[in-house]
Amino acid sequence: MPELPEAERARAAIEAGALHRRIAAVDDRDVYVSRPHAPGEIADALVGRELTSAHRRGKALWCETSEDGPILGLHLGMAGRIVIDEEPAPRNWDRFVLHFEDGGMLALRDKRRLGRARLEPDLDALGPDAADIGRAAFRTRVGRGSAPIKARLMDQAVIAGVGNLLADEILWQARLDPRRSAGELTDDELDRLRRAARAALRSAVRRGGAHTGDVIPARGPGAACPRCGVEMAKGRIGGRTTFWCPAEQR
DNA sequence: ACCTATGTTGATAC
DNA sequence: GGTATCAACATAGG
Numbered sequence: 001m002p003e004l005p006e007a008e009r010a011r012a013a014i015e016a017g018a019l020h021r022r023i024a025a026v027d028d029r030d031v032y033v034s035r036p037h038a039p040g041e042i043a044d045a046l047v048g049r050e051l052t053s054a055h056r057r058g059k060a061l062w063c064e065t066s067e068d069g070p071i072l073g074l075h076l077g078m079a080g081r082i083v084i085d086e087e088p089a090p091r092n093w094d095r096f097v098l099h100f101e102d103g104g105m106l107a108l109r110d111k112r113r114l115g116r117a118r119l120e121p122d123l124d125a126l127g128p129d130a131a132d133i134g135r136a137a138f139r140t141r142v143g144r145g146s147a148p149i150k151a152r153l154m155d156q157a158v159i160a161g162v163g164n165l166l167a168d169e170i171l172w173q174a175r176l177d178p179r180r181s182a183g184e185l186t187d188d189e190l191d192r193l194r195r196a197a198r199a200a201l202r203s204a205v206r207r208g209g210a211h212t213g214d215v216i217p218a219r220g221p222g223a224a225c226p227r228c229g230v231e232m233a234k235g236r237i238g239g240r241t242t243f244w245c246p247a248e249q250r
Numbered sequence: 251a252c253c254t255a256t257g258t259t260g261a262t263a264c
Numbered sequence: 265g266g267t268a269t270c271a272a273c274a275t276a277g278g
Binding site: 075080164 | 255257259
């Protein structure tokens with residue numbers, strides 16, 4: 001789930017429902033999710049403050065806090081989501097929780113525990129947001145290296161926000177073979193790729209998630225390309241399961 | 251029961 | 265430095 005669209009949805013939810021509410025308590029006991037902080041460290045830094053703004057770049061989320069408080073960084077990991085003013089989840093799935101003075105809450109709800117909460121997150125290593133990047137920057141950042149173009153697209157230091165599902169969707173829309181070396185793409189192909197990325201990201205944000213793409217249903221044994229009907233190819237690229245149309249994606 | 255799969259990232263080795 | 269592999273976690277399904 002969590003790729004750029006889910007992160008944007010979470011950001012908007014925080015902005016709409018969790019700002020300017022005084023924090024009365026923080027549950028940061030999950031030392032894995034709140035690493036490298038010790039239990040209580042985030043709580044000590046946040047109790048008595050409010051979240052004042054919610055930001056996102058790629059899949060990274062962060063909030064500013066009142067009275068020159070620290071930045072609170074949140075990452076949804078592989079299965080996390082942000083819930084606000086809901087009943088507590090079963091099985092301790094609320095891995096990090098802000099309890100507000102008004103009785104409400106904000107939680108990072110995450111079965112897998114691969115999400116993350118931390119103070120003063122390092123955002124410098126993150127590339128420009130995949131939905132915003134300009135044509136020239138896209139060409140120079142993405143169009144280099146010998147790694148497969150799919151791996152390059154998913155490298156968060158190159159551009160931020162594209163995960164496994166969206167990478168397949170974008171490459172399918174652009175009709176590019178995911179195995180090709182990034183550095184060997186022509187400028188025309190890179191422009192095509194960028195247009196496909198912007199369109200896919202915009203559409204996914206509007207439709208509410210990375211799972212809403214046109215080629216996502218074709219991720220399964222024996223599935224056919226939704227455009228031409230040829231059986232989709234399956235392989236492992238950049239360490240991730242990959243589906244592509246062997247007839248159209250060149 | 252056991253094996254595989256899964257949207258993430260980060261550490262490690264070549 | 266760039267690239268590839270594995271591990272972290274917990275759950276679902278064959």
